Amino acid sequence: MRTIQVKSGSAGYSVFVGRGLLSTLSRRLVNVRGKGPRGVFVLTSPEIWSLWADAFLESFPHQDPPSILFLQPGEEHKRLRTVERLAEQLAEARADRSSLLIAFGGGIVGDVGGFLAAIFMRGIDYVQVPTTLLAQVDSSVGGKTGVNLQAGKNLVGCFHHPLAVFADTELLQTLPSRELRAGLFESVKAGIIRHPKLFGYMERNAGAILARDPKAIEYVVSASIQMKAEVVGIDELENGLRMILNYGHTLGHAIEAATRYRKLLHGEAVAWGMIAATRLGLARQTVTRAQADRIEKLIFEYGPLPSLRLPVDRLLDAATRDKKNRSGVRRVILPSGIGNAVVVEDVTDAELHDVAESMLRTARESSATTDSVKE
Amino acid sequence: MRTIQVKSGSAGYSVFVGRGLLSTLSRRLVNVRGKGPRGVFVLTSPEIWSLWADAFLESFPHQDPPSILFLQPGEEHKRLRTVERLAEQLAEARADRSSLLIAFGGGIVGDVGGFLAAIFMRGIDYVQVPTTLLAQVDSSVGGKTGVNLQAGKNLVGCFHHPLAVFADTELLQTLPSRELRAGLFESVKAGIIRHPKLFGYMERNAGAILARDPKAIEYVVSASIQMKAEVVGIDELENGLRMILNYGHTLGHAIEAATRYRKLLHGEAVAWGMIAATRLGLARQTVTRAQADRIEKLIFEYGPLPSLRLPVDRLLDAATRDKKNRSGVRRVILPSGIGNAVVVEDVTDAELHDVAESMLRTARESSATTDSVKE
Numbered sequence: 066m067r068t069i070q071v072k073s074g075s076a077g078y079s080v081f082v083g084r085g086l087l088s089t090l091s092r093r094l095v096n097v098r099g100k101g102p103r104g105v106f107v108l109t110s111p112e113i114w115s116l117w118a119d120a121f122l123e124s125f126p127h128q129d130p131p132s133i134l135f136l137q138p139g140e141e142h143k144r145l146r147t148v149e150r151l152a153e154q155l156a157e158a159r160a161d162r163s164s165l166l167i168a169f170g171g172g173i174v175g176d177v178g179g180f181l182a183a184i185f186m187r188g189i190d191y192v193q194v195p196t197t198l199l200a201q202v203d204s205s206v207g208g209k210t211g212v213n214l215q216a217g218k219n220l221v222g223c224f225h226h227p228l229a230v231f232a233d234t235e236l237l238q239t240l241p242s243r244e245l246r247a248g249l250f251e252s253v254k255a256g257i258i259r260h261p262k263l264f265g266y267m268e269r270n271a272g273a274i275l276a277r278d279p280k281a282i283e284y285v286v287s288a289s290i291q292m293k294a295e296v297v298g299i300d301e302l303e304n305g306l307r308m309i310l311n312y313g314h315t316l317g318h319a320i321e322a323a324t325r326y327r328k329l330l331h332g333e334a335v336a337w338g339m340i341a342a343t344r345l346g347l348a349r350q351t352v353t354r355a356q357a358d359r360i361e362k363l364i365f366e367y368g369p370l371p372s373l374r375l376p377v378d379r380l381l382d383a384a385t386r387d388k389k390n391r392s393g394v395r396r397v398i399l400p401s402g403i404g405n406a407v408v409v410e411d412v413t414d415a416e417l418h419d420v421a422e423s424m425l426r427t428a429r430e431s432s433a434t435t436d437s438v439k440e
Numbered sequence: 441m442r443t444i445q446v447k448s449g450s451a452g453y454s455v456f457v458g459r460g461l462l463s464t465l466s467r468r469l470v471n472v473r474g475k476g477p478r479g480v481f482v483l484t485s486p487e488i489w490s491l492w493a494d495a496f497l498e499s500f501p502h503q504d505p506p507s508i509l510f511l512q513p514g515e516e517h518k519r520l521r522t523v524e525r526l527a528e529q530l531a532e533a534r535a536d537r538s539s540l541l542i543a544f545g546g547g548i549v550g551d552v553g554g555f556l557a558a559i560f561m562r563g564i565d566y567v568q569v570p571t572t573l574l575a576q577v578d579s580s581v582g583g584k585t586g587v588n589l590q591a592g593k594n595l596v597g598c599f600h601h602p603l604a605v606f607a608d609t610e611l612l613q614t615l616p617s618r619e620l621r622a623g624l625f626e627s628v629k630a631g632i633i634r635h636p637k638l639f640g641y642m643e644r645n646a647g648a649i650l651a652r653d654p655k656a657i658e659y660v661v662s663a664s665i666q667m668k669a670e671v672v673g674i675d676e677l678e679n680g681l682r683m684i685l686n687y688g689h690t691l692g693h694a695i696e697a698a699t700r701y702r703k704l705l706h707g708e709a710v711a712w713g714m715i716a717a718t719r720l721g722l723a724r725q726t727v728t729r730a731q732a733d734r735i736e737k738l739i740f741e742y743g744p745l746p747s748l749r750l751p752v753d754r755l756l757d758a759a760t761r762d763k764k765n766r767s768g769v770r771r772v773i774l775p776s777g778i779g780n781a782v783v784v785e786d787v788t789d790a791e792l793h794d795v796a797e798s799m800l801r802t803a804r805e806s807s808a809t810t811d812s813v814k815e
Binding site: 157184186211224 | 519520521523524527528531532558559560561562563584586589590591592595596597598599
């Protein structure tokens with residue numbers, strides 16, 4: 066097991082990464098809470114619960130199990146009305162300010178659960194037990210919680226840090242391989258923007274990682290979290306450094322929006338976005354040709370990436386409507402060598418058009434289709 | 441004009457109390473925001489807006505007025521679905537993280553507006569411009585924001601401090617007199633639990649205060665806010681001292697719940713609750729007979745209090761279902777002399793029954809009816 070300390074202005078907590086955390090959870094909660102397992106509520110999805118309920122409940126007292134709340138899967142349930150229904154259920158079950166909520170699931174369960182904990186009785190404690198690779202390396206660290214509006218994703222929410230995060234890598238053994246690979250793109254991102262050692266490791270060990278070798282997975286997950294923890298520790302409220310985490314997201318978000326979040330997984334869209342941003346870096350000479358090639362090669366190593374047929378104008382249109390660009394400033398994150406990134410604010414429409422077109426050409430010719438990568 | 445500094449662990453801001461703040465608001469906002477009047481959104485009620493729009497808009501640039509969002513009056517609109525609708529409107533109007541929300545209205549506008557600001561894009565700046573006495577002396581200070589669930593009032597929300605509070609006492613000139621008096625009970629409470637000077641002032645100047653003499657009102661409002669600011673500064677998250685602010689609330693909330701929030705205004709219910717708590721203080725000898733008499737006399741000075749016909753069992757039943765007593769501990773705040781209060785946790789059912797019955801006897805015989813005090 067590895068432990069990563071997350072420090073930020075308003076909170077500090079530990080992320081535990083390793084195998085077997087789930088079946089020993091109750092005892093570990095006593096350590097972080099400083100008290101026994103009473104008043105524990107679990108938010109999870111029916112699918113996760115049907116797979117893991119036995120392991121989850123193993124360490125809890127059989128006569129006094131935690132109360133289980135369910136969130137149906139799918140982005141359409143990541144809304145305020147879901148949060149309201151869950152809050153009513155908590156109140157009904159007599160949760161109070163001393164209760165603990167465990168968010169046990171993927172990114173949506175984490176975002177909704179964290180937000181529910183942030184606003185129920187003006188804030189109760191919660192812990193994250195992320196079950197997907199993406200949730201383990203990304204959304205469980207940073208304190209961002211929230212739900213969608215019709216007007217856009219994650220437009221309402223809070224910064225609310227968990228008491229602790231338990232990333233049990235054993236849970237990744239049952240993850241569909243497309244989801245595993247989509248999550249690994251976040252680790253690839255971590256390597257590119259700030260962690261040259263992780264970058265090199267992922268170059269050399271793609272076989273072991275994709276075969277879910279426990280040691281390899283544990284290293285990749287903990288190194289990715291370490292990178293994010295450092296960045297968030299330096300810039301909790303996203304005023305500076307944290308922006309580099311958006312590498313690949315300018316066009317990644319635009320791809321998701323233009324395809325209505327239906328064709329690509331988030332990580333896959335970000336992967337195409339990283340390729341575009343890298344080509345912009347090459348044009349701007351923040352990376353050499355050799356470095357750009359290494360980056361693209363690493364991304365495709367964790368593919369296949371689904372092919373994309375999208376008119377460039379539709380993509381650019383979606384990019385300008387992105388909430389992060391509302392102030393009128395378009396910030397693009399470029400790789401700077403391997404293991405470093407820079408934020409540029411002066412990217413012209415023409416430049417963006419060029420790299421979007423170049424990326425879309427590659428994406429059209431990709432051999433993988435969304436069907437072929439579906440599990 | 442008087443200025444009160446509110447300091448708390450996570451924030452510091454000023455409460456300005458005086459006449460004419462509304463018509464100079466835009467210039468004052470520049471001072472607290474450090475920038476011009478762009479990106480300003482106002483949440484208000486149609487009623488308030490029809491009375492005060494001209495004064496409000498006077499100091500804003502005519503070519504670039506703030507955007508106005510409306511909240512219909514009534515507790516039934518203090519819900520998450522209202523917050524969602526308002527958030528969609530903000531997004532539609534292109535509000536972003538640098539926008540400012542002004543909550544311009546009574547307590548409900550303040551609670552909903554503060555919560556909207558707390559969660560829109562994970563938190564934007566807001567200021568309070570409270571228009572009722574109750575909102576000026578109570579809900580605008582302390583950072584509590586939130587909305588109701590079916591399961592109970594204020595069960596979801598955030599602690600989110602405003603950038604500043606502008607309590608324009610001129611707005612109180614149009615307040616119905618029953619609402620004025622209901623708000624004054626919060627000032628009476630402030631005097632009893634922590635501000636002997638305010639207590640004495642309200643004893644000697646009831647005539648001037650009820651006649652809305654500007655100087656008298658300004659003193660009462662600022663002294664009440666000063667008291668609350670001190671308490672909240674010492675105990676932001678309601679773990680200790682802040683509990684004394686609940687003086688009168690154990691039975692006050694129960695009266696509101698048992699009458700379904702329809703008969704009495706909040707301040708009136710708290711006034712009856714203060715009378716019961718004072719009688720318990722007398723029984724427990726935390727106040728002398730003379731002190732208890734002075735307290736009751738002051739409360740009735742700001743009456744008339746509506747009569748109440750309520751079986752004692754129904755009241756006590758509502759008291760046990762109150763969310764603040766969920767943990768099983770019943771905390772009651774007793775006056776301790778004049779200008780001080782104590783929290784007791786060992787009040788027996790029999791003791792509570794006795795004082796509730798004694799208070800209800802007085803309340804049944806009160807000459808005022810809810811009809812007679814209606815404006």
